[in-house]
Amino acid sequence: MATLATPTPAAVAGSDAKSGLWSWLATTDHKRIGTLYLWTALAFFLIGGLEAVMIRTQLARPNMGFVSAETYNQLFTMHGTTMVFLAVMPLSAAFFNFLIPLQIGARDVAFPRLNAFSYWVYLFGGILITLPILFQAAPDGGWFGYAPLSTPAYSGVAPGSSELKMNMDFWVAGLQVLGVSSLAAAFNFITTIINMRAPGMTLMRMPMFTWMSFVVQFLLILAFPPITVALVFLMMDRVFGTTFYQVAAGADPLLWQHLFWVFGHPEVYILILPAFGLVSEVLPTFSKKPLFGYNVMVYSGIMIGFLGFGVWAHHMFSVGMGAVADSIFSLMTMLIAIPTGVKIFNWIATMWSGEIRFTVPMKFAIALIAMFTIGGISGVMHSSPPADLQQTDTYFVVAHFHYVLFGGSIMGIFAGIYFYYPKITGRFLDERLGNAHFWLNFIGMNLTFFPMHFSGLLGMPRRIYTYDAGQGWDLFNLLATYGTYLLVVATAVFVWNFVRSRTRGAVAGGDPWHAATLEWSIPSPPPEYNFAKIPTIGSRYPLWDLKEPTWNADPSGHAVPSDPSDLQEETASHTAKALGIPMPYPTAKPLFTAIGLVVMFGGLLLFRDHHAVGLAILLTGAAMLIGGLYAWLTSPLE
Numbered sequence: 001m002a003t004l005a006t007p008t009p010a011a012v013a014g015s016d017a018k019s020g021l022w023s024w025l026a027t028t029d030h031k032r033i034g035t036l037y038l039w040t041a042l043a044f045f046l047i048g049g050l051e052a053v054m055i056r057t058q059l060a061r062p063n064m065g066f067v068s069a070e071t072y073n074q075l076f077t078m079h080g081t082t083m084v085f086l087a088v089m090p091l092s093a094a095f096f097n098f099l100i101p102l103q104i105g106a107r108d109v110a111f112p113r114l115n116a117f118s119y120w121v122y123l124f125g126g127i128l129i130t131l132p133i134l135f136q137a138a139p140d141g142g143w144f145g146y147a148p149l150s151t152p153a154y155s156g157v158a159p160g161s162s163e164l165k166m167n168m169d170f171w172v173a174g175l176q177v178l179g180v181s182s183l184a185a186a187f188n189f190i191t192t193i194i195n196m197r198a199p200g201m202t203l204m205r206m207p208m209f210t211w212m213s214f215v216v217q218f219l220l221i222l223a224f225p226p227i228t229v230a231l232v233f234l235m236m237d238r239v240f241g242t243t244f245y246q247v248a249a250g251a252d253p254l255l256w257q258h259l260f261w262v263f264g265h266p267e268v269y270i271l272i273l274p275a276f277g278l279v280s281e282v283l284p285t286f287s288k289k290p291l292f293g294y295n296v297m298v299y300s301g302i303m304i305g306f307l308g309f310g311v312w313a314h315h316m317f318s319v320g321m322g323a324v325a326d327s328i329f330s331l332m333t334m335l336i337a338i339p340t341g342v343k344i345f346n347w348i349a350t351m352w353s354g355e356i357r358f359t360v361p362m363k364f365a366i367a368l369i370a371m372f373t374i375g376g377i378s379g380v381m382h383s384s385p386p387a388d389l390q391q392t393d394t395y396f397v398v399a400h401f402h403y404v405l406f407g408g409s410i411m412g413i414f415a416g417i418y419f420y421y422p423k424i425t426g427r428f429l430d431e432r433l434g435n436a437h438f439w440l441n442f443i444g445m446n447l448t449f450f451p452m453h454f455s456g457l458l459g460m461p462r463r464i465y466t467y468d469a470g471q472g473w474d475l476f477n478l479l480a481t482y483g484t485y486l487l488v489v490a491t492a493v494f495v496w497n498f499v500r501s502r503t504r505g506a507v508a509g510g511d512p513w514h515a516a517t518l519e520w521s522i523p524s525p526p527p528e529y530n531f532a533k534i535p536t537i538g539s540r541y542p543l544w545d546l547k548e549p550t551w552n553a554d555p556s557g558h559a560v561p562s563d564p565s566d567l568q569e570e571t572a573s574h575t576a577k578a579l580g581i582p583m584p585y586p587t588a589k590p591l592f593t594a595i596g597l598v599v600m601f602g603g604l605l606l607f608r609d610h611h612a613v614g615l616a617i618l619l620t621g622a623a624m625l626i627g628g629l630y631a632w633l634t635s636p637l638e
Contacts, residue, residue, distance in 0.1 A: 026586040028112035029528055033119050034098030035424065038417075040123055041090035042498070047130065048082035049491060051075045053484055056448075060481035062469035072465035073140040074167070078133055080143025081171065084271070085178055086126045088405065091413050092274035093122075096189055096213050098424060102519035103207045105198025105537065107530045110191040112584035113632060114184050120594035121181035128598060129174030132167070139171035142463065144264070147230075147245035147256035151237050164238070166605060172235050173601040179224050179231075180597065186220040189213065198518070200537035204298070207517045207540075208291060211298050212277030215305040216270050222309065223266040230259035239608045254319055261312035269308045271405060272372075273301060275412025276343060279365040282415050283347055285515045286362040287354030290541060293346045300339035307336040317385045318392050326385045333383035340376055344369055359513075360434035364415035367442055371407025375400055378453070393463075396456025402449040414441070417498075422512050426524045427505030433497040440490035447483030451476035516541035528583060529576040582638040589632040596624025 027033060055075050058066040067075065097115065101108055109115050132138045141150040148154060150168045193214050197206070206214075233244035234256070243249035245256060284291045291297060310332040317326055347369050356362070378400040382388045391397055414437075421429045455476035460467070467473060511520040520543055522530060539545055576583045603618030 022588075023586070025591055026588045028108075028116050028584040028586055028590075030097050030101050030109045030112065030115060031424075031526060031528075033115050034094045034096075036119050037090050037094035037097055037122070038424075040119075040126070041087050041094060042495075044082055044086035044090070044126060044130070046491070046495070048079055048087050049488070051079040051082065053488060055079060056481040056484040058465060059467075059477050061478065062474060063466055065466075067465070069465045070140065071136065074133060074136070074138040076463060077139045077142050077171070078130070081129060081139065081175075083405070084143065084267070085175065086130070088271050088409050088413070089182070090122055092213075092216070092271070092409075093118075093185060095209070095274060095278065095413075095416055095420070096185070096216075099420070099519060100189060100192060100210055100213055101196070102423075102522070102526065102530060103210045103517055104193060104196060104201050105518050105531060105535050106192060106196040107534075107581065108584060109188050110196060111188045113587065113590050113637075114188050117590035117594055118181045118185040118188070120591045121177060121184070121597060124594055124598040125174050125177030125181060128177060128601070129170055132170045137165070137167055137170070140167045141171070144260060145171060145234070145256075146260075147234055147237070148247060148251070148253060150234060150256075151245050152241075153246065155238075164608070169235075169238055169605050169608075172231050172238065173605055176228065176231050176235070177598055177601055179228050182220050183224055186217040190217045190221075193217075198531075198534050198537050204295065205537060205540045207277075208280035208294070208297060209274070209277035212273040212280070212301050215301050216273050219266045219270050219273075219305050219308065223263045223270065226259045227263035230256055230263075233259075235604070239604060254316070257316055257319065258313070261315045262309070264315065265312045266305075266308040268401075268404065269304055271409045272412075273304065275368060275409045275416070276301070278412050278416035278419070279347065279368050281515075281517070282361045282365040282419050283350045285419075285513050286357045286359055286365075287351045288357075288514075289350055289354040290516075291346070292349035292352075293342075294540065296342060297346055300342040303339040304336065307332060307339070311336055314382060314388065317388045330383050330385055334380060337376060337380050337383075344373060344376075359418075360429070360431060360438055361415045361419035363435075363438050364411050364418065367438070368408055368411040368415065371403055371411060371445070375403030375407055378403065391456065393461055394456035395452040395460045395462060398462055399449050399452035399456060402445075402452070406445055406449065414438075414494075419513070421498075421501070421505075422508030423519060423524050423526070425502055425505070426508055427501055427503075428508050428512065429501045429505060430497050433493055437490050437494045437497065440486055440493060444483050444486030444490050447486060448480050449483070451479045451483075455480075511543065514547070516544040518542060521546075527576075529579065529581045532579055532581070585636060585638055587632070587635065589628055589635065593625055593628030593632060596621050596626075596628050600625055 024032065024036065027036075054067060055072070058064050058072055097109070097119075100106075129139065139145075141155065145168065152164050155165055155168055193206075193210060203211075233242075236242040237244055237246070243251060245251050245253075247253050280291055280297065311329060313321060313325060313329040314333045317329075321329075347365075351366075378396070382391060382397070382400065418429055418434055421427070455473045458472045458476075460471070460473045460477075467477075508524050510523050512524070513520070518535065518537070519526075521535070535542070598621070600618055600621030603614045603616070603621055605614070606617060607614030
């Protein structure tokens with residue numbers, strides 16, 4: 001049986017030979033771009049967490065005056081926006097970038113420069129939305145931005161000024177910029193998965209994370225156009241004085257809600273399916289068993305994506321759509337629970353009778369199953385219009401979606417971080433600190449969000465910045481605040497572990513977990529070219545073929561064992577040039593182009609109140625964007 005080489009500390013250090021600021025600004029390496037996504041998204045995760053701490057401090061006791069009502073509106077708007085668009089989605093994108101080419105046996109993504117462009121657009125779009133909070137001018141209309149409340153008629157005028165506040169303008173422009181990033185990445189990954197799989201890597205042999213990522217890219221492409229239309233309408237109303245959302249001019253007051261939630265509910269699955277994919281990699285590895293019901297897991301993921309576009313109006317049961325519409329969306333909401341339940345039972349079956357190792361990533365994966373089940377059950381409760389009418393806009397809904405997004409997405413992402421950190425950096429995260437982080441995070445999460453079910457059932461509305469005593473909410477709010485402080489401690493432990501282990505963690509080999517998929521067949525961290533020889537794949541579990549040649553891991557019975565010579569680790573000292581492998585040419589042109597795009601939107605923000613200045617900045621940004629694209633598209637790729 002062939003053995004896999006373990007890189008030495010010198011090899012690990014040597015893998016970072018390309019260093020310096022310029023190498024990062026000009027990189028087109030999918031692994032480095034994934035690393036940039038990871039660090040940036042974690043920074044925004046900390047910012048969103050700080051906003052949550054301030055929110056919970058204000059609500060810890062009745063009639064608190066920790067922040068003003070205006071500041072509170074900015075905090076809860078930015079907390080939701082940051083966590084959804086700037087933290088969880090980009091954390092998933094970090095794994096898309098790093099893992100998809102490795103899992104399918106490719107040397108890079110299909111369009112490396114477009115990949116770099118998507119990251120820089122994300123970074124600058126996030127800054128555009130976040131920076132105004134430092135000047136108390138952050139978006140303040142809710143992360144859902146309901147129009148007509150976010151139109152000029154209701155968004156308010158700055159004190160002592162005749163100018164309309166720009167708070168929501170930053171939100172509208174920032175989300176449009178972020179949409180460009182998401183769409184660019186989605187087309188890139190779809191092309192990569194379809195066209196760049198290694199020989200023998202059929203669709204039904206792809207790792208489950210790649211499959212769930214594949215579904216997510218189609219959700220992005222189909223879900224972002226509706227919200228883009230909604231945002232363009234709102235931008236036109238706010239900047240150019242149109243009346244798309246002006247009810248007095250004949251507009252439908254529900255137009256925004258339909259456009260937003262046609263995006264908003266598929267967005268839930270954009271956030272959760274990558275975590276499902278990561279957990280589906282962790283559980284088989286630490287159960288030492290193939291994933292139970294692989295085919296059904298694939299089909300259930302596709303079905304979740306398909307049905308996700310048919311449930312949006314369960315967010316709108318209180319608007320009076322009528323019995324027929326309520327019934328249809330109620331049934332669709334119940335129906336989507338079936339493929340989700342399939343995944344949960346298949347994960348449990350994967351662990352059943354397995355040789356389970358309770359590592360930190362395994363604990364986070366099991367926590368996702370438990371916490372997401374709670375969130376899923378409360379979600380099915382919202383499929384009943386009469387029940388939803390009582391629960392809507394209460395803290396019961398806040399509890400529900402935090403069990404889905406924190407208990408689901410964040411738990412799954414942490415499982416992925418602990419699982420793939422050795423592959424990304426070549427070093428392990430500290431297991432003792434990881435266990436401390438898990439238990440503090442698990443207890444803190446439940447202490448924060450479980451009491452919200454009770455305060456919501458007692459009638460506590462969402463989005464209020466203070467409340468009077470004696471309504472039965474006091475204890476539950478205090479417990480939720482204590483839980484938030486515990487999450488702060490957990491996050492501090494994680495940050496210390498994450499940063500410290502980068503240079504001081506135990507050195508990991510290419511396959512420290514004894515995993516089954518292609519990414520573990522190469523050194524840790526991977527060389528710039530990924531694979532010195534593109535492997536030929538014979539089953540879903542090529543590394544287990546190599547280690548257990550008598551066990552055909554593909555249940556179809558038609559697999560040809562993967563060629564061991566294709567799966568041998570190359571030494572980390574080889575360079576792409578020495579091996580004669582063409583690699584994408586590093587360039588800062590995507591960065592320059594992204595700057596032009598954001599400058600153009602900055603000019604649009606100023607256009608309403610300062611026409612000449614705004615127009616000059618807009619045209620400057622447009623020139624940078626067009627010039628950057630021209631230079632990008634007329635320069636050689638390799």
